[in-house]
Amino acid sequence: MAPPQGQMRPGRQLAVLGLIFVVLYSLVFFSGAHGGWKDRLEPRLGLDLIGGTRLTLEATNSLDGKPPTAANLEEARQIIESRVNGYGVAEAEVVTEGNRNIVISLPGENRDLTDVGSAAELRFRKVLKAADGSGAAAAPAATPTPAPSGSAAPKPSATASAKPSGSAAPKVTSSPSAGGQGGGAPAPSASATPSASASSSAPAASPSASAPPVSQSIEQQRQAVQKKVGAPAWAAASGLQAPADLAADPSLAERLKPFSTLSPQEIAVLTPEMQFNVPTISCAQLDKRPAASIKDPKQRAVACEGGAAKYLLDVAKVEGTDVKDANAVLDQTSAWVVSLNFTGDGQGKWTELTREAFQNTGNACDQAALGNEGKCRVAVVLDNAIVSAPEIQGVLTGDSQISGSFDSKSANDLASQLRYGALPVTFVPQTQQNVTATLGDSQLRAGLLAAGIGLLLVIIYSFFYYRLLGSVIFLSLVLSALLVFGALVVLGRQIGFTLTLAGIAGMIVSLGVAADSFVIYFERLKDEIREGRSPRSAVPRAWIRARRTIISANAITLMSAVVLYIVSVGTVKGFAFALGLATVLDLVVVFLFRHPIMTMFASTKAFLSPRVSGLGRALPARSAEPATPRNPRVKEA
Incomplete structure (x- = not known):
């Protein structure tokens, strides 16, 4: 009732x-x-009502063929969201779509967002050897000590002056407020640069005798490349202990010619020693390798600077995880730089690394790889690219700076990528739509x-x-x-x-x-x-x-x-x-x-x-x- x-x-x-x-x-x-x-x-x-930008990033399999996990995809989404917000934009939406895609929506603003999907894996690697990366027949012995004007190993000051505005290859210098010296080394100059030291015991000229095992997937890809170039070319490349002088041996040039036809994906599965020693493998091929091709910090790597200088790089003893913070600031000359602040453990690694590079411990750096002062150079490697490779002019005991010809946007973009860490998943931009x-x-x-x-x-x-x-x-x-x-x-x-x-x-x-x-x-x-x-x-x-x-x-x-x-x-x-x-x-x-x-x-x-x-x-x-x-x-x- x-x-x-x-x-x-x-x-x-x-x-x-x-x-x-x-x-x-x-x-x-x-x-x-x-x-x-x-x-x-x-x-x-939302984006469909007031316009803006939408970018779709697709996660790719690693070189060993493993797909991304759900946990890695979610971690990548959070890092990308932090990067987008760190750019100073508002109301961005970053969501996962399916088991591979991350969709970034930025309502009310048209902006290029492709950089937020870069892995941003920072590595400091000592330059062990330098060679011509143009693909021409040139012996490294014929390459004199690099000069400041556009050579493979410029001094930091020359690097800065040679780069156009917004260049992706700045230098690394000691922070004026935190720089210092240690270990009885001379005080670094105003353009002293940090480094990523390598193992001081093994010579750099020979292939690593204790190379870590590769996965079955990569080994299968190498076998496919071996079949493509042919047995004579593969045997000739495998026997090289240093970059070959093709001008002195025309027959060797003919045997190694098939390597110039390999795709960047095929080049990526070769050993670092083969990538460096085969002169017909050019920087044009190396620069276009898939993302995360040199991801493992415990392995040597090969990368190029300026599209012509090919470097054999040592293992990375200082990584992006050793960087506590990164900020885009103006230096004393009113130029934009990225200031790096290291963690406690990272600062110790950094100091030891610059000491090894400054003293060239164990003569690990080849003569052709030394700078003008006869000191080792350190490549600052971001993903597959060398940001800069300056000469170490002292032992650095404090914070440092990545400097060059940055503008406000490029400096803040790089600082944002470093500040929020590297992505655990490699992404390839699929579509960017401006509404x-x-x-x-x-x-x-x-x-x-x-x-x-x-x-x-x-x-x-x-x-x-x-x-x-x-x-x-x-x-x-x-x-x-x-x-x-x-x-x-x-x-x-x-x-x-x-x-x-x-x-x-x-x-x-x-x-x-x-x-x-x-x-x-x-x-x-x-x-x-x-x-x-x-x-x-x-x-x-x-x-x-x-x-x-x-x-x-x-x-x-x-x-x-x-x-x-x-x-x-x-x-x-x-x-x-x-x-x-x-x-x-x-x-x-x-x-x-x-x-x-x-x-x-x-x-x-x-x-x-x-x-x-x-x-x-x-x-x-x-x-x-x-x-x-x-x-x-x-x-x-």
Whole structure:
């Protein structure tokens, strides 16, 4: 049985709803809000509504053929998100898509984001040997000690002056505030540079006798390359202990010629010694190797500087993980540099490394690889590329700087990559889409127009079929829309939720769910009146019977939205979130407005009029029945 009418206090429920509105819109206007009243009412719009940039990065298999793991993909997503935010942009969205892709969306701004997907693995490697990387027949012995003007081993000051603005090959110098000397070495000059020291015991000229084992996948790829170049070429290359002098042996040049036809992917699986000693393997091939081709810090590597100088690099004794912080700053000459601050252990490694390079411990550095001062050089290697390879002019005991001809953007981009660490997964940019503001604005208008048409059709049908009750539907939808709008503004500021075209579609779908709850309630009300109850007593009884059905219907919709949100990616998540949010707020309006307002309407004379109330088919049927009292002992079904 329904509770007595006196126990229903619609004023309290309406007061709770009013309090919710006051709190919500207080947050809208005063919590984290900036600008004028119009700016404070703007929700956070997605890329498809206001334009911007979307970049898709695809994770690639490593050289050993292993696909990325879910944990590595999520770690990479977090690092990329930190990098994007470190660029000073706002409202960027970085999400994983499937088991390989990471999608970066930057609403409201067109910007090249391809750099954020670089691995940014920093290695400091001692330069053991230098050779010509042009692919021509040249012996390293014929190469004199490099000169400052554009040679393979320029001094740091010459490197800086030779690079154009924005060059990707800056130098490394000691930080003025933290530089120093140690181990009895002479004090470094103003252009002293850090280094990545190598093993001081083994000579650099011979291949490593204790090379770590390679995976079966890489070995299989090497066998395929061996088959491609042929047995004579492979045998000739395997027998080289130093870069061959092709000018002195034309027949050797002919045998090694097939290596010049290899692709960068095929070059990457060769041993570092073969990459360096075969003169027909050029820097053009080495520079285009797949990302992470020289990822292992415990192995020697080959890389090029300036597209012509080919270096054999020692193992990395100082890595990016030894860098505590990196910042783009202006030096004393008002030039942009990247300041490196090392960790406690990293600083010790760094000092020891510069000592080995400065003293050329064990004569590890070949004569052709030494700088103008006769000291070892250290290559600062970022991913597959040499950023710079300056000569070490002292033992550095403090922080250092990567300097050169940076501008503000390139210095900040590099600092951001180093600050947030290297990516555990290698990515290849797939597509970068720039969405214009004009297109986004047209999509926004189309979405709002669709929502408006859907709302209008529901209201027209409601007034046509339910008349006075249609006003309840109209007011309920208006209140739901205000709640949803306020929630979107607040959630956009607090958790970064962005409204997309898919989200607008989810809200349009929620209109159908809201309309279903009206139909359930009002048709149940008509049934109660047809059974002989007065409109005033029929309202609470109809609510009790319809409430369970309304809750069940909305619960199913809400569960569907939650499941869709969990299993979906990209903009579909926005659709699911908007649908779930609108469904929850519709339930709030059902309990705090629709039922109380119907209780208040039941006490009005208009509600008893068949033509006004919308209950015309129920009230006349009741009036035509004989006024036979109902048996109170009969239990209602």
